[in-house]
Amino acid sequence: xxxxxxxxxxxxxxxxxxxxxxxxxxxxxxxxxxxxxxxxxxxxxxxxxxxxxxxxxxxxxxxxxxxxxxxxxxxxxxxxxxxxxxxxxxxxxxxxxxxxxxxxxxxxxxxxxxxxxxxxxxxxxxxxxxxxxxxxxxxxxxxxxxxxxxxxxxxxxxxxxxxxxxxxxxxxxxxxxxxxxxxxxxxxxxxxxxxxxxxxxxxxxxxxxxxxxxxxxxxxxxxxxxxxxxxxxxxxxxxxxxxxxxxxxxxxxxxxxxxxxxxxxxxxxxxxxxxxxxxxxxxxxxxxxxxxxxxxxxxxxxxxxxxxxxxxxxxxxxxxxxxxxxxxxxxxxxxxxxxxxxxxxxxxxxxxxxxxxxxxx
Amino acid sequence: xxxxxxxxxxxxxxxxxxxxxxxxxxxxxxxxxxxxxxxxxxxxxxxxxxxxxxxxxxxxxxxxxxxxxxxxxxxxxxxxxxxxxxxxxxxxxxxxxxxxxxxxxxxxxxxxxxxxxxxxxxxxxxxxxxxxxxxxxxxxxxxxxxxxxxxxxxxxxxxxxxxxxxxxxxxxxxxxxxxxxxxxxxxxxxxxxxxxxxxxxxxxxxxxxxxxxxxxxxxxxxxxxxxxxxxxxxxxxxxxxxxxxxxxxxxxxxxxxxxxxxxxxxxxxxxxxxxxxxxxxxxxxxxxxxxxxxxxxxxx
Numbered sequence: 001x002x003x004x005x006x007x008x009x010x011x012x013x014x015x016x017x018x019x020x021x022x023x024x025x026x027x028x029x030x031x032x033x034x035x036x037x038x039x040x041x042x043x044x045x046x047x048x049x050x051x052x053x054x055x056x057x058x059x060x061x062x063x064x065x066x067x068x069x070x071x072x073x074x075x076x077x078x079x080x081x082x083x084x085x086x087x088x089x090x091x092x093x094x095x096x097x098x099x100x101x102x103x104x105x106x107x108x109x110x111x112x113x114x115x116x117x118x119x120x121x122x123x124x125x126x127x128x129x130x131x132x133x134x135x136x137x138x139x140x141x142x143x144x145x146x147x148x149x150x151x152x153x154x155x156x157x158x159x160x161x162x163x164x165x166x167x168x169x170x171x172x173x174x175x176x177x178x179x180x181x182x183x184x185x186x187x188x189x190x191x192x193x194x195x196x197x198x199x200x201x202x203x204x205x206x207x208x209x210x211x212x213x214x215x216x217x218x219x220x221x222x223x224x225x226x227x228x229x230x231x232x233x234x235x236x237x238x239x240x241x242x243x244x245x246x247x248x249x250x251x252x253x254x255x256x257x258x259x260x261x262x263x264x265x266x267x268x269x270x271x272x273x274x275x276x277x278x279x280x281x282x283x284x285x286x287x288x289x290x291x292x293x294x295x296x297x298x299x300x301x302x303x304x305x306x307x308x309x310x311x312x313x314x315x316x317x318x319x320x321x322x323x324x325x326x327x328x329x330x331x332x333x334x335x336x337x338x339x340x341x342x343x344x345x346x347x348x349x350x351x352x353x354x355x356x357x358x359x360x361x
Numbered sequence: 362x363x364x365x366x367x368x369x370x371x372x373x374x375x376x377x378x379x380x381x382x383x384x385x386x387x388x389x390x391x392x393x394x395x396x397x398x399x400x401x402x403x404x405x406x407x408x409x410x411x412x413x414x415x416x417x418x419x420x421x422x423x424x425x426x427x428x429x430x431x432x433x434x435x436x437x438x439x440x441x442x443x444x445x446x447x448x449x450x451x452x453x454x455x456x457x458x459x460x461x462x463x464x465x466x467x468x469x470x471x472x473x474x475x476x477x478x479x480x481x482x483x484x485x486x487x488x489x490x491x492x493x494x495x496x497x498x499x500x501x502x503x504x505x506x507x508x509x510x511x512x513x514x515x516x517x518x519x520x521x522x523x524x525x526x527x528x529x530x531x532x533x534x535x536x537x538x539x540x541x542x543x544x545x546x547x548x549x550x551x552x553x554x555x556x557x558x559x560x561x562x563x564x565x566x567x568x569x570x571x572x573x574x575x576x577x578x579x580x581x582x583x584x585x586x587x588x589x590x591x592x593x594x595x596x597x598x599x600x601x602x603x604x605x606x607x608x609x610x611x612x613x614x615x616x617x618x619x620x621x622x623x624x625x626x627x628x629x630x631x632x633x634x635x636x637x638x639x640x641x642x643x644x645x646x647x648x649x650x651x652x653x654x655x656x657x658x659x660x661x
Contacts, residue, residue, distance in 0.1 A: 047522075051520070051549060051552055069482060073527075074524055184452060184455040185455075189457065191456065191458060259385075260388075263381050281379075298608060300577075301576050302576070302582045304577070308517050
């Protein structure tokens with residue numbers, strides 16, 4: 001595919017321009033960041049933030065002595081702590097990233113709510129359910145900047161899709177197919193038992209967030225789940241309806257054998273145009289016409305300030321620190337994630353109600 | 362001057378930076394026989410090296426070549442080994458948690474508890490790399506293994522936090538234990554502008570994306586080009602993702618790489634299609650002409 005063809009196929013300059021502006025804004029932030037839980041996500045965010053600004057100071061809290069020992073050996077200039085309260089007292093960080101297992105998020109955020117920390121980033125899912133989230137929203141108050149790590153929204157093909165749907169460029173909405181799949185759980189595990197919820201919460205939250213963001217309020221018509229490797233939901237299928245009645249078919253699985261990386265896909269059929277979007281690309285097909293394919297290199301060419309994992313992680317972090325600098329509410333704030341968490345609760349309640357539809361081991 | 366044209370293994374193991382679906386399709390097509398055809402076509406066209414990840418499928422390919430009557434293919438290539446195979450570790454971390462995964466790796470290396478771990482922490486990275494390399498080094502012609510390259514999943518935090526002491530020790534240990542040179546793979550080359558002296562004391566090679574689109578060139582295409590120009594005098598630079606994951610034409614990429622050939626040591630290109638790899642290698646060889654030697658078995 002020729003470079004000139006791809007270059008000519010980027011119609012969302014407005015979106016790209018707004019993201020480029022954030023590239024400039026992020027440099028205003030230079031402070032002390034604490035990362036609570038130094039697994040792969042903690043290391044990812046710490047590395048991105050340090051690359052974005054070398055002046056950023058990083059402290060880490062992790063209960064594992066192995067992690068603290070290895071981290072302090074291999075990462076220059078990072079202070080490691082075994083307890084959150086000790087770190088808060090000693091470091092007084094400007095920003096705290098929470099990248100511990102999801103089952104701990106409620107307790108960690110509750111502690112931070114009672115501290116002087118002004119800005120919090122919590123990886124998805126923010127809590128186990130919407131009632132926990134509502135409690136935290138009340139505890140945290142309105143002045144703090146609190147963001148949930150729903151990075152799929154920052155993938156440019158999905159942002160492009162949002163522009164198209166907001167502008168009514170697809171015609172009347174007729175149907176939607178939305179899915180997210182990974183091959184993460186292909187062996188028996190009890191790791192998620194403590195949280196009590198499976199793939200819909202852990203992985204499906206991305207797609208539920210995208211659906212809410214793109215189409216507004218939806219209702220749940222049917223839902224069923226299967227479990228193969230865990231006692232929880234390994235696969236969830238649901239039928240939703242958006243406010244004008246269009247059907248949204250949802251599929252979530254963390255046990256797909258043919259998926260290398262977690263992959264979200266949304267197919268939107270409008271009366272005039274069909275769009276297929278995923279993290280990597282967007283295919284725009286007007287009815288009766290040839291489709292236009294826009295690829296990842298075309299979207300991200302010369303754009304990623306830091307290239308680590310997928311580019312949406314860097315864009316997400318830049319959006320967060322930009323909001324911290326300006327004192328603005330992030331796009332995926334904790335408060336605004338309540339709608340997403342309520343929809344997840346509703347789907348889980350349907351799964352429980354429809355046990356005859358659920359095949360459990 | 363660019364003196365090597367390397368075959369890359371991304372499509373063999375399902376990696377596509379254009380789309381995950383393409384990666385899955387290519388991985389399915391990449392049988393041992395097909396990969397052998399690709400390597401032979403590349404050799405015929407003038408390629409003289411193979412850069413690969415320590416992935417079980419590549420190990421199986423090497424066994425297939427070694428035991429299936431095509432050992433001459435193995436003898437005609439130089440090897441640049443990218444390790445560890447990060448994807449599998451990330452997947453395992455998702456399933457069991459990072460700490461549990463780390464302990465299982467340490468146990469595999471013979472570290473049984475916190476006490477011995479504390480004693481050995483400085484040497485753990487080189488033990489780990491050695492254990493990843495071992496099955497590959499048993500098969501490949503020793504003199505043809507030119508460099509061990511540290512995967513970006515470990516390199517990027519080292520760059521971010523300036524932990525060059527770790528790299529220097531790894532370089533020393535890898536050189537002593539395997540007899541090969543040591544390098545890094547990074548998709549954030551531009552960030553090396555302020556630490557070139559550190560880089561040149563810690564790595565013999567740097568493998569990094571270089572393409573006319575600036576795709577995966579962080580923080581910007583211009584910043585990466587500046588580092589290539591300056592760092593290429595001290596470190597051997599290998600250009601990867603030269604076709605911008607298929608978004609750039611072959612001619613555009615060849616012209617772009619030719620414009621910086623004095624700063625490059627090698628360029629990599631990849632495909633599961635023998636005809637396509639032949640065309641890619643020929644076009645790159647033409648663009649980089651006067652510096653690519655013939656591929657022939659190493660003497661002695």
